[in-house]
Every structure is written in C-alpha cells, then in structure tokens.
Amino acid sequence: MGTPRSPKGRARETHKRLGFEYPDAKCELDHKNPFELLAATILSAQCTDKRVNMVTPNLFREYPDAESLSEASEVRVQELVRSTGFYVNKTKSLLGMAQALVDNHNGSVPSSMKELTALPGVGRKTANVVRSVALDLPGLPVDTHVGRLSRRIGITEEKDPVKVEMELNPMVAASERGLFSLRLILHGRRVCSSRKPVCEDCVLNDFCASSEI
DNA sequence: ATCCCGAGGG
DNA sequence: CCCTCTGGAT
Numbered sequence: 001m002g003t004p005r006s007p008k009g010r011a012r013e014t015h016k017r018l019g020f021e022y023p024d025a026k027c028e029l030d031h032k033n034p035f036e037l038l039a040a041t042i043l044s045a046q047c048t049d050k051r052v053n054m055v056t057p058n059l060f061r062e063y064p065d066a067e068s069l070s071e072a073s074e075v076r077v078q079e080l081v082r083s084t085g086f087y088v089n090k091t092k093s094l095l096g097m098a099q100a101l102v103d104n105h106n107g108s109v110p111s112s113m114k115e116l117t118a119l120p121g122v123g124r125k126t127a128n129v130v131r132s133v134a135l136d137l138p139g140l141p142v143d144t145h146v147g148r149l150s151r152r153i154g155i156t157e158e159k160d161p162v163k164v165e166m167e168l169n170p171m172v173a174a175s176e177r178g179l180f181s182l183r184l185i186l187h188g189r190r191v192c193s194s195r196k197p198v199c200e201d202c203v204l205n206d207f208c209a210s211s212e213i
Numbered sequence: 214a215t216c217c218c219g220a221g222g223g
Numbered sequence: 224c225c226c227t228c229t230g231g232a233t
Contacts, residue, residue: 027229028229029229041229041230042230042231044228044229044230045217045228045229045230045231046217046218046219046227046228046229046230047218047219047220047228047229047230048220048221048227048228048229049228049229050228051219051220051221051228052229082218082219083219083220084218084219084220085217085218085219085220085228086216086217086218086219086230086231087217087218087219088217088218089216089217089218089231089232090217090218093231093232120231120232121230121231121232122231123230123231123232124230125229125230125231126229126230126231129229141229142229143228143229143230144227144228144229144230145228145229146229161230181229182229185229188229189228189229193227194226194227194228195222195223195226195227196223214233215232215233216231216232216233217230217231217232219228220227220228221226221227221228222225222226222227222228223224223225223226223227
C-alpha cells in the first residue's frame with residue numbers, strides 16, 4: 001500500500017508514516033491531573049498551548065482543585081487567564097465547570113462523553129482530549145489542525161469537526177485515536193501549516209490529495 | 214452564521 | 224496590515 005486512494009487507506013497510511021515520524025508525540029498542555037488538563041484545554045481554544053502553559057502554573061497555584069476554583073473571584077481568574085484571549089468567556093467556563101464538578105461529580109472529573117460535554121465550556125474536542133490523554137479512554141480530538149490535515153490529505157471532505165470525528169473514528173483503532181490526533185497536530189505545526197505548508201518536506205506528499213509537489 | 218478576544222508570525 | 228492559534232455557546 002504505497003499510494004492509498006480510499007479515505008480509510010489514506011488514514012491508515014498517514015497514521016503509519018506519522019507514527020514513524022513522531023514516535024513520541026504527546027499532549028503539550030502541562031498538567032498534573034485530569035482537573036488541570038480539563039482547565040488547560042478550556043483555555044486552549046484559539047490559543048497556542050505555549051501561551052496556556054504560561055498562565056496555568058499561576059492559576060493552579062491559587063486554585064488547585066474544583067472546590068477552590070468554584071469559589072474563586074471572577075475578576076481574579078480573568079486577570080490570570082487574560083492573555084489567552086476570550087478571557088471573559090473562558091473565566092465563566094472555568095468557574096461553571098468547577099461548580100458543576102463540585103455539585104454533580106464530588107469534585108472529580110467524570111469520564112463519559114455525555115457527562116463531560118454537559119460541563120460549561122466543554123465540547124467534544126475538549127472532552128476527547130481529557131478522555132484520551134488523562135483518562136486513557138478512546139477519544140479522537142478534532143481541532144483546527146486535525147480538520148485541516150484530514151481534508152488536505154483526502155481522508156474526509158467534511159468541515160464540521162463533529163462529522164470529521166465520526167468519519168475518522170472507524171478508520172482508526174480505538175486505542176490509537178488519541179495518538180493519531182496528536183500526531184496530526186504535530187505534523188500540522190511543523191510541516192502542514194495552515195498558511196504555508198512545506199510539501200517538499202512532507203512524508204505524505206506522494207499520496208496527499210493537496211500536495212503541491 | 215456570529216461572537217468572544219489576546220498575542221505572535223509573516 | 225492580515226492570518227492563525229488543540230473551540231464553544233448562542
């Protein structure tokens with residue numbers, strides 16, 4: 001299978017080659033437990049993980065768990081997370097999320113998709129990050145990178161992230177979905193960038209539907 | 214479809 | 224200046 005043509009063939013070949021390219025791909029949001037990863041992922045919307053990692057140490061020093069965060073001052077949390085953008089909404093999400101954990105889950109992070117997405121500010125992308133990275137459960141986070149690369153390579157034509165996720169899920173073994181997502185993200189940053197992809201350096205350029213080589 | 218909304222790169 | 228960064232709620 002050198003030059004796959006079917007979407008599933010492209011997905012499997014992509015995962016195989018990126019696995020060789022990025023064997024040690026990991027989540028780059030700093031965190032010590034599921035609660036911290038959940039909060040960091042909420043902050044990561046439309047923001048670099050590097051920027052998130054600059055604010056979370058201060059945030060978690062003052063508010064290390066759901067109990068303390070649920071009672072935090074809204075103005076104080078806004079100050080702490082301001083540089084990540086969308087800070088008014090993100091603060092509301094953080095406080096609401098923490099309150100929901102206290103009220104409905106004894107202060108801990110739930111594991112089901114339904115419970116996670118019921119939390120304020122938590123959609124499927126965030127829920128899948130928490131599930132795959134912190135809870136070791138099946139989850140394929142579809143962010144801007146995963147969506148862009150999947151479309152460029154020819155794995156899907158969908159634009160809606162949820163539809164992309166539904167199409168990709170059956171193409172990848174459940175235990176490898178999180179890793180697949182992380183590798184696409186890494187490749188999206190380093191090679192297949194949004195603005196100016198470096199197709200000459202891409203290990204997928206022989207079968208990529210959008211290759212300019 | 215639109216809004217939120219700061220920071221860095223080109 | 225414009226575009227993009229691990230989105231989610233309305």
